[in-house]
Amino acid sequence: MALKETKVVRDPIHGNITLTDLEVAVLDTPQVQRLRNIKQNGFCYLVYPAMNSTRFEHSLGVMHLAGRVADQLGVHYDDWEMLRVAGLLHDVGHYPFSHTLDELIAKFGVPHEERSSELIKTTELSDILKAHGMNPSVIAEMVMGRGNLGKVISSEIDVDRMDYLIRDSYYAGVAYGVIDLDRIISSIKLVGREIVVDRRGLEAAESLLINRNMMYQTVYRHHTKRIAEAMFRRAIQSAFEEGMRHDSILKMDDIDLVHSLRNSGTYSRGIMGRIDRRLLFKRFFKENVSLLLESFREDAKKRQVEIDNKIADDIGVERGSVLIDMPKTKMSEFRILVDCEGEMRRIDEVSSLAKALERSESDKLIFYVYVDPKYLDKTKGFDAEKYIQYSQTMLKKFY
Structure with missing residues (x-):
């Protein structure tokens, strides 16, 4: 969809990404700028030195892909813009070090998707959206994967996954995350409120499953990364025991949290020193x-x-x-829906390859x-x- 160009951002993955006035205003808020200081992949950089990309770049990529999918679906301009803004804001509530702290945060906070939804409705983001004729509640629902178009942002085959697989493989220097974006997007359609892959796009969807499986085994679950994450979580738990407030983490970025731990008790300081020197x-x-x-x-x-x-x-x-x-x-991609001549079936029901991947997942x-x-x-x-x-x-x- 053609749009009035106000700013162009050069992205190493998607090339030129053009932003509207609204998107620039949203991008310049403290809530979105905070994402510049939250690593996309936590401690992956200890194994893959170039994996220092952030949630900020990823959010721009998701916004861009949301627009491409919206073009494929042929939605009205207002829905197209809301979908792009939802993509830009889908990670605005992320906690420090991305998914490293998910289970720890779950004991006293809400999932980052819910926090993103809340920030969209209660901060200056809400005022900006309203000033441009957008309903913050509708965009907040999209971020949660709800509403007519929410599955584009959050589902088994969403633009979030598409971007992070390509982006993360690029920065890791591996080829596993290379997927046929054009083929996948061209085969996507909306059936009710569900995102469905047309039968002609089955092979491209299978490649997404294969590449995600490989990325998890070689990158996301690399044992060195996991050891550093376990040490980091224990350092935070120790800091809690010594008086650090649980809710103080909620507004921190990576830099804030590391600074706090380095100024915490002996154990937390020691762990951070070891991670810094890679003495795991x-x-x-x-x-x-x-x-x-x-x-x-x-x-x-x-x-x-x-x-x-x-x-x-x-x-x-x-x-x-x-x-x-x-x-x-959890690996939910095996619930991808495929349109088999009007019958909606799960991908693991129509693809022997997907079924084999599902069986092998737990073994790894x-x-x-x-x-x-x-x-x-x-x-x-x-x-x-x-x-x-x-x-x-x-x-x-x-x-």
Whole structure:
């Protein structure tokens, strides 16, 4: 859709991105500018040095792709503009270090999508949107994946995923995230309020699943990144124990939080110093998540520090020197809808490749236990069964 050019931003992924007056006004708010200081991929830079892109660039990319999908759907200009603004604002409520703190924040805050929705309705963003004839509540609903066009922003095959796969693979220097954007977008249509892929775009949708799977295995779940994240979360938990307010994190960016931890107690300062020098904990136990009972998975998330301390006590090392790490297990892309001659079916029902990827997903999820390297010798003979019993579960035995 043609628009009156007011500003052009050069993006390494999508080329020139043109912004309207409204988008420039939204872009220049403190809420959106804050995203310049929130890394897109947390501690990935410890493994892939160029992965220092931020939520700011990603939001511009999502806005751009939302406009392309809106063009494909042939929506009215007002809906086109609202969809682009929703793409620009979809991450405005993100907490520091992106998804690194999701489970920790969940104990005292709301998911970042809900916070984004709230900021759109209650800050100066609301005033700007109203001044340009936009309804903040409608855009807030879009950010949550609701309303007539919300699935473009948040669904199993949304513009958020499209942008981060391409952008992250570019900065990581790997080819796994390369997807056929033109083919996918040209095959997208709206059925009711659902985003559906036409049958002719099935192969492109399959490539998205394959590439996302590869990105998770080699980049997003890289063990070095996961170790740094586990250490960072424990540093924050220690800072909470020493008086840092839980809600203080909600308005911080990466710089604010790191500064706060460096000025916190001895443990938190020490952990930050180790991350700075890449002196990370080491893995000493791992188990495939598919072998763990669901009750243990939940237990490991809810009572992490308690279990950390129990293991540390059992092997005779300082508390805070042992960390457990249970990965997230959700991968919703297998619910992508495909239009098979008027019948809407899930992609894993019509694609043997998607079905195989779904089956293999759980086999690649690994639960780890980490330890301060100086105590590695203490971990010899670690009794996993005793640990699992402490969590009131047991490993499934089938061999």
